[in-house]
Amino acid sequence: MNFADFVRMMGAFASTRYRLRFDARASFERWQTRRIDAFLRTQLKRASFYRDYPSRELAALPVVDKAFTLQRFAAFNTHGIALETALAAARASEQAGLLPPQFDPNLTAGLSSGTSGRPGVFLASASERATWAGIMLARTLDRDLLTLLATRAKPLRVAFFLRANSSLYTTLHSRRIDFRFFDLQAGAHTHIDTLTGFAPEVLVAPASVLGWLAAETLSGHLRIAPRKVISVAEVLEPDDETLIRDAWRKPAHQLYQCTEGFLGYTCSQGTLHLNEEFVHVEPEWLDDARTRFVPVITDFTRRTQLIVRYRLDDILRVRATPCPCGRVTLALAAIDGRLDDVLWLPSRLGGRLLPLFPDSVRRAIAACGASIDDYSLVQHGRALSLGVQGSDTAFASIRHALDNLVASQGMCSLPWQRAALDTRAPTAKRRRIVCATKPLADGESFSPIADIHET
Numbered sequence: 544m545n546f547a548d549f550v551r552m553m554g555a556f557a558s559t560r561y562r563l564r565f566d567a568r569a570s571f572e573r574w575q576t577r578r579i580d581a582f583l584r585t586q587l588k589r590a591s592f593y594r595d596y597p598s599r600e601l602a603a604l605p606v607v608d609k610a611f612t613l614q615r616f617a618a619f620n621t622h623g624i625a626l627e628t629a630l631a632a633a634r635a636s637e638q639a640g641l642l643p644p645q646f647d648p649n650l651t652a653g654l655s656s657g658t659s660g661r662p663g664v665f666l667a668s669a670s671e672r673a674t675w676a677g678i679m680l681a682r683t684l685d686r687d688l689l690t691l692l693a694t695r696a697k698p699l700r701v702a703f704f705l706r707a708n709s710s711l712y713t714t715l716h717s718r719r720i721d722f723r724f725f726d727l728q729a730g731a732h733t734h735i736d737t738l739t740g741f742a743p744e745v746l747v748a749p750a751s752v753l754g755w756l757a758a759e760t761l762s763g764h765l766r767i768a769p770r771k772v773i774s775v776a777e778v779l780e781p782d783d784e785t786l787i788r789d790a791w792r793k794p795a796h797q798l799y800q801c802t803e804g805f806l807g808y809t810c811s812q813g814t815l816h817l818n819e820e821f822v823h824v825e826p827e828w829l830d831d832a833r834t835r836f837v838p839v840i841t842d843f844t845r846r847t848q849l850i851v852r853y854r855l856d857d858i859l860r861v862r863a864t865p866c867p868c869g870r871v872t873l874a875l876a877a878i879d880g881r882l883d884d885v886l887w888l889p890s891r892l893g894g895r896l897l898p899l900f901p902d903s904v905r906r907a908i909a910a911c912g913a914s915i916d917d918y919s920l921v922q923h924g925r926a927l928s929l930g931v932q933g934s935d936t937a938f939a940s941i942r943h944a945l946d947n948l949v950a951s952q953g954m955c956s957l958p959w960q961r962a963a964l965d966t967r968a969p970t971a972k973r974r975r976i977v978c979a980t981k982p983l984a985d986g987e988s989f990s991p992i993a994d995i996h997e998t
């Protein structure tokens with residue numbers, strides 16, 4: 544990182560940490576609207592997709608999604624870089640190979656660890672990466688770690704378990720931060736000795752990997768005592784959360800970060816807040832009570848790859864009460880999973896399909912009392928397939944708990960099939976609950992997500 548970018552990073556750190564404070568939601572929204580307007584006025588026309596759009600009003604712009612923006616990748620970035628070039632550059636930087644000649648070496652391309660379909664790819668300039676690093680540090684370094692950084696000669700040791708080394712995260716490596724990457728492709732178990740020797744002060748990994756490392760710590764196979772534990776890239780399941788607390792006496796801090804941006808983080812009170820000082824979030828509500836929504840995001844900080852009214856696949860659940868930390872940004876109860884993690888069951892009143900959200904399924908399974916090591920629940924049309932690893936009674940206990948849950952929500956249960964629990968590849972993102980095929984409704988079907996509308 545050169546000096547200018549270092550200054551930029553420290554500026555982003557300081558302003559995120561100390562300046563962007565708002566007493567009331569209304570004053571925050573006025574500030575945010577001014578920022579978005581400035582962004583749309585100056586940046587939008589730099590991407591060819593928006594060049595001929597008559598309007599610079601956010602609400603008048605089309606809602607887009609991953610498939611659509613990948614299809615027209617060059618039109619959504621301000622350098623006109625084609626998807627093939629960006630993918631080649633991302634692969635080259637992962638494998639320390641040569642960048643394609645038509646790729647601007649001042650930019651960085653990185654791949655996302657998608658669960659299925661085409662991989663996501665991001666583009667960022669050096670200054671965007673510096674800004675991102677400053678925001679990331681401001682959101683994750685608590686007072687304890689900051690004091691350590693400021694007063695100790697030795698660098699802070701950060702262990703990072705990822706599916707692929709991201710050039711974005713290595714931006715954080717510096718004289719003050721010893722950033723060690725642990726490759727999940729090789730298998731988490733192959734790193735136990737190195738990890739013990741490294742003695743990380745900050746441990747960052749997908750939730751399921753943290754859960755496994757916590758279990759290894761509890762059984763005495765791993766001896767580490769991180770000061771901070773950060774969960775990324777997956778839904779933090781209740782059983783992993785408990786293991787993490789038991790092993791290291793710490794709550795897991797969550798970072799909600801994906802190719803599309805840095806979207807949320809846990810505050811000092813342990814609540815997940817949306818990163819609305821940098822990303823505008825429009826909720827597409829999934830229920831009448833407005834407890835869950837799909838976010839449509841606009842990142843008004845990015846300048847290379849434009850993320851404007853971009854619909855994510857995630858389901859976010861709103862926290863019922865304001866967070867005691869006093870932040871005015873939206874507080875979440877949880878990231879519940881993806882839209883295709885919702886199961887669809889027939890209503891007891893006939894015809895219509897009703898959504899069974901994954902968080903209620905997770906809670907019912909966690910509360911069913913059986914000893915369960917792992918499970919996988921997949922809906923194939925009008926059948927539910929369950930694979931369980933645990934005690935002999937685990938399958939029956941889960942089935943019983945879920946049949947009760949379904950009945951309590953006014954739905955009919957579906958026939959159960961017992962399946963073998965697949966062993967996951969070490970690099971696979973964990974998704975325990977999946978709707979593989981949605982059943983056909985007899986009559987009306989509940990479909991909250993409209994098709995992408997182009998004007």
Ligand SMILES: [Zn+2]
Nearest residue numbers: 810814866868
């Ligand atoms: Zn809070």
